[in-house]
Amino acid sequence: KVMLTGKKDLAQNTVLVTAGGTREPIDPVRYISNRSSGKMGYALAETAAKRGAKVYLVSAPTSLAVPAGVHVINVETAEQMYRAVMELYPGVDVVVKAAAVADYRPRVTAAQKIKKNDAGMVLELEKNTDILMELGKRKKHQLLVGFAAETEDLIKNAREKISKKNLDLLVANDVTRPGAGFGSDTNLVHILYPDGKVEKLPLMDKLALSEVIWDKVIRLKEGKK
Numbered sequence: 679k680v681m682l683t684g685k686k687d688l689a690q691n692t693v694l695v696t697a698g699g700t701r702e703p704i705d706p707v708r709y710i711s712n713r714s715s716g717k718m719g720y721a722l723a724e725t726a727a728k729r730g731a732k733v734y735l736v737s738a739p740t741s742l743a744v745p746a747g748v749h750v751i752n753v754e755t756a757e758q759m760y761r762a763v764m765e766l767y768p769g770v771d772v773v774v775k776a777a778a779v780a781d782y783r784p785r786v787t788a789a790q791k792i793k794k795n796d797a798g799m800v801l802e803l804e805k806n807t808d809i810l811m812e813l814g815k816r817k818k819h820q821l822l823v824g825f826a827a828e829t830e831d832l833i834k835n836a837r838e839k840i841s842k843k844n845l846d847l848l849v850a851n852d853v854t855r856p857g858a859g860f861g862s863d864t865n866l867v868h869i870l871y872p873d874g875k876v877e878k879l880p881l882m883d884k885l886a887l888s889e890v891i892w893d894k895v896i897r898l899k900e901g902k903k
């Protein structure tokens with residue numbers, strides 16, 4: 679499927695995309711994070727803006743440039759992302775949660791740089807809020823798109839996420855496959871629907887994949903698949 683250049687088929691839509699990997703501070707110089715590059719989320723923001731949407735990009739730290747016409751809200755931690763997303767949620771039509779949100783944060787953040795000692799150390803973690811789960815609970819008119827990064831049992835794990843989080847569409851990738859996921863310019867995904875339908879997509883450039891995701895979102899909004 680080819681998108682016609684200049685087609686503004688997301689005009690009249692306000693979309694919220696999250697991107698990047700959150701950082702959970704240990705002390706002033708250290709944090710816990712993950713391998714997310716932010717490329718998938720930035721590609722989604724870029725293509726939505728080109729197709730005429732008003733785009734809010736809530737971004738954890740990345741090394742990427744903000745795409746033209748996109749309103750960026752920079753955050754660092756999962757907690758900050760949660761607050762930014764919740765504030766925007768009532769006013770948006772579609773949310774795409776491409777961010778890799780840290781599941782846990784250090785229970786305390788040390789005010790000073792932690793000094794090493796010979797005994798080793800234990801870092802105590804507490805759970806972050808599942809932002810997407812909260813969005814699913816509060817869903818009204820919005821269409822919710824989640825991502826699932828898996829290393830095993832892709833479809834089974836993804837199906838659990840789509841129902842548990844009350845999603846309209848889930849993009850699932852096995853991050854162990856070559857060319858899929860973290861850091862890569864390409865992605866290899868399955869798209870899942872709440873009715874159990876699964877579509878396997880070929881290895882695609884992240885920009886091309888983002889176009890396909892918006893095509894599916896538009897079709898869902900029109901009430902068909």
Ligand code: CTP
Binds near residue numbers: 756806808810823
């Ligand atoms: N997500 C979120 N808030 C979190 C954790 C995850 O919004 N605290 C979102 C991600 O942005 C993604 C989706 O939930 O769209 C799935 O993330 P993933 O890490 O694959 O799933 P989890 O539910 O965190 O389960 P697990 O890590 O145990 O596989």
Ligand code: CA
Binds near residue numbers: 779780781
């Ligand atoms: Ca997780």
